[in-house]
Amino acid sequence: MIGVDWGTSSLRAYRIGADGAVLARIDRPGGILTVPPGGFADALADLVGPWLAAGERRILACGMVGSRQGWVEAPYLPCPANLASLAAATIPLPFGAAEARLVPGLITRDAHGVPDVMRGEETKLIALPRDAALACLPGTHCKWARRAEGRILGFTTHMTGEVFGALSNHTILARTRAEAPHDPAAFARGLARAPEPGGLLHHLFGTRTLHLLGELPAEAADSYLSGLLIGHEVAAALAETGATAVDLLGADRLAPLYAAALEAQGVAVRRHDPDLVAAGLHAIAGALGWT
Amino acid sequence: MIGVDWGTSSLRAYRIGADGAVLARIDRPGGILTVPPGGFADALADLVGPWLAAGERRILACGMVGSRQGWVEAPYLPCPANLASLAAATIPLPFGAAEARLVPGLITRDAHGVPDVMRGEETKLIALPRDAALACLPGTHCKWARRAEGRILGFTTHMTGEVFGALSNHTILARTRAEAPHDPAAFARGLARAPEPGGLLHHLFGTRTLHLLGELPAEAADSYLSGLLIGHEVAAALAETGATAVDLLGADRLAPLYAAALEAQGVAVRRHDPDLVAAGLHAIAGALGWT
Numbered sequence: 001m002i003g004v005d006w007g008t009s010s011l012r013a014y015r016i017g018a019d020g021a022v023l024a025r026i027d028r029p030g031g032i033l034t035v036p037p038g039g040f041a042d043a044l045a046d047l048v049g050p051w052l053a054a055g056e057r058r059i060l061a062c063g064m065v066g067s068r069q070g071w072v073e074a075p076y077l078p079c080p081a082n083l084a085s086l087a088a089a090t091i092p093l094p095f096g097a098a099e100a101r102l103v104p105g106l107i108t109r110d111a112h113g114v115p116d117v118m119r120g121e122e123t124k125l126i127a128l129p130r131d132a133a134l135a136c137l138p139g140t141h142c143k144w145a146r147r148a149e150g151r152i153l154g155f156t157t158h159m160t161g162e163v164f165g166a167l168s169n170h171t172i173l174a175r176t177r178a179e180a181p182h183d184p185a186a187f188a189r190g191l192a193r194a195p196e197p198g199g200l201l202h203h204l205f206g207t208r209t210l211h212l213l214g215e216l217p218a219e220a221a222d223s224y225l226s227g228l229l230i231g232h233e234v235a236a237a238l239a240e241t242g243a244t245a246v247d248l249l250g251a252d253r254l255a256p257l258y259a260a261a262l263e264a265q266g267v268a269v270r271r272h273d274p275d276l277v278a279a280g281l282h283a284i285a286g287a288l289g290w291t
Numbered sequence: 292m293i294g295v296d297w298g299t300s301s302l303r304a305y306r307i308g309a310d311g312a313v314l315a316r317i318d319r320p321g322g323i324l325t326v327p328p329g330g331f332a333d334a335l336a337d338l339v340g341p342w343l344a345a346g347e348r349r350i351l352a353c354g355m356v357g358s359r360q361g362w363v364e365a366p367y368l369p370c371p372a373n374l375a376s377l378a379a380a381t382i383p384l385p386f387g388a389a390e391a392r393l394v395p396g397l398i399t400r401d402a403h404g405v406p407d408v409m410r411g412e413e414t415k416l417i418a419l420p421r422d423a424a425l426a427c428l429p430g431t432h433c434k435w436a437r438r439a440e441g442r443i444l445g446f447t448t449h450m451t452g453e454v455f456g457a458l459s460n461h462t463i464l465a466r467t468r469a470e471a472p473h474d475p476a477a478f479a480r481g482l483a484r485a486p487e488p489g490g491l492l493h494h495l496f497g498t499r500t501l502h503l504l505g506e507l508p509a510e511a512a513d514s515y516l517s518g519l520l521i522g523h524e525v526a527a528a529l530a531e532t533g534a535t536a537v538d539l540l541g542a543d544r545l546a547p548l549y550a551a552a553l554e555a556q557g558v559a560v561r562r563h564d565p566d567l568v569a570a571g572l573h574a575i576a577g578a579l580g581w582t
C-alpha cells in the first residue's frame with residue numbers, strides 16, 4: 001500500500017509492505033498550500049505514479065489534505081477515538097487510478113466545552129504502543145494527547161512555537177537578541193524560571209531586564225525564551241494530566257528540547273520514530289481490511 | 292514649579308501651584324524618540340518657555356528621559372524606595388534657564404534574583420494614598436507594585452499589551468479576527484477561561500478553534516483574546532501577592548478592562564486620577580524643599 005502524510009507545507013509518501021515495513025519514501029515541499037485549485041489528483045498521481053505503475057493499488061492519506069483548504073473536507077471525528085473508529089470514518093478520495101481514502105482529523109472538547117482539533121497527528125498517535133498514556137508531539141502547534149488502552153481520549157494544542165516566533169520578532173524582545181546556536185545552559189535557566197511566581201506574561205519581560213542589566217547575553221536570549229515558553233507549556237500539560245511518563249514523538253530540533261524539559265520535571269520520556277505516521281497508516285489500512 | 296513626564300512616545304508638562312493644584316497642562320507627541328541628539332534642552336525650552344517667562348524657576352522631570360536613550364541617564368534606585376529616597380536620588384539636568392532635576396527609575400529583584408525596572412511609574416506610585424498596598428498601572432507593559440506604609444517594596448512588569456499586539460497581528464490568530472468595537476461579553480468569556488486548566492499557551496489556540504467551529508465570531512476575537520491575556524495576568528499578580536484590594540491607575544481604554552478583571556476576582560478596586568504624575572512630581576519637589 002501507499003501512505004501519504006499531506007500537510008500545510010510538507011508532503012511525504014511511503015511505500016509500505018504487507019508487514020508494515022517502509023520500502024521507500026518521498027519527502028518534498030509540496031504542501032497543500034502549493035496545490036492549485038482542482039489540482040490534488042494530478043499532484044498525487046505525480047507523486048506516486050511510479051509506485052502505481054509497479055502494482056500498488058491502494059492509497060491512504062492523512063493530514064491537512066482533509067481540511068477545508070485541502071482536497072476533500074473530512075469531518076472531524078469526535079474523541080474518544082480508536083483504530084476501528086478512525087478506519088470507519090475514512091472517506092473516499094476521487095482518484096481514478098487507485099482506491100484512495102482519507103483519514104479524518106479529530107475533535108475533542110474539554111470539561112468546559114472548549115474545542116480543540118488535529119489533522120494528521122491522530123495517525124501517529126494511533127500507532128503508539130498500547131500502554132502509552134500521555135503523548136507529546138512538538139511542532140509550531142504542539143499537541144498533547146491523553147490515551148488509555150489504545151484509545152485517544154482527548155488532547156490539547158499549545159501555540160508555543162508560533163508564540164516564540166511572534167514574541168522574538170515582533171515585540172521589544174527583538175531588540176535584545178542575536179542569532180546564535182542553541183545554548184543549553186540558557187535554555188535550562190528559562191526552564192527553571194517557569195515555575196517561579198509571576199506568570200508567563202511577567203517572565204517574558206525578564207528576558208529583557210536580564211539583558212539590560214548585563215545578565216543575559218543577546219546570543220543566549222532565544223534559548224532562554226525557548227526554555228521559558230516550553231517550561232510553561234510542559235508544566236501546564238503535566239498539571240492537567242498528572243502524568244509521570246510521556247511518549248515523545250518527532251525528530252526535529254524541538255524534540256530534544258521537550259525531552260530536556262520533561263526530564264527536568266522528573267518525567268520518564270520514551271522517544272518514538274519519526275516515521276510513526278507510516279505505522280499508523282498501515283494500522284488503519286489493516287482495520288480497513290486492506291492488509 | 293513645572294513638572295514634566297517625558298516618555299518614549301509622549302510628552303506631558305504641568306504647571307503646578309504651591310498647593311499642588313495643576314494650573315495648566317501641555318500634552319504633545321514629543322517623546323524622547325523624536326528628539327534629535329543633543330536636542331533635549333532646546334525641546335524643553337520650547338515646551339515650557341512661556342511658563343519660565345511667567346516666572347517659574349524649577350523643573351522636575353521623570354520618565355524615559357532618564358534612560359540610556361534619553362537626555363541624561365539616571366541610575367535606577369533600588370527598592371524599597373520612598374519619597375525621601377526618590378528625592379535624594381534625583382540628579383541635575385544641564386538646563387541653563389532654570390533649576391532642573393530628574394527623578395530616577397526604580398529597580399527591584401524578586402526572591403529568585405530576577406530584576407525588573409520602571410521609569411516614570413515610580414512618580415505616580417509615590418503619590419498614592421499611604422494605605423495603598425497593591426497598585427496596577429495598565430499599559431503596553433503593565434506594572435504591578437507592592438507598597439507598604441508609603442514605601443514601594445517591589446514590582447512586576449507584564450508584557451500583556453505588547454503580547455496582545457504580536458499575537459493578534461503575527462500568528463494564525465490574525466486570520467480569524469476582524470476589527471470591531473470592544474465586546475464586553477466576549478471579554479468576560481476570555482476572563483472566565485483564564486483560570487481553567489491548560490495554561491495560556493493552550494488557551495490561545497482555543498481562540499482559533501472556537502472560531503473554526505462557529506462559536507466565536509471574528510468580531511469578538513480581539514475582546515476574547517484581551518480577556519484571556521488580562522485574566523492570566525491578573526490571576527498571576529493576585530496569586531503572587533494575595534491582595535484583596537487594588538489601586539488602579541490610568542484613564543485610557545485599558546483601565547476599565549483591568550477594573551472588570553479585578554472585580555470578576557472579587558477584588559475591591561480604587562481608581563485614581565490620570566494626573567497622578569503631577570501629584571507625584573509635586574510631592575518629590577516638596578521633599579527636595581522646593582515648595
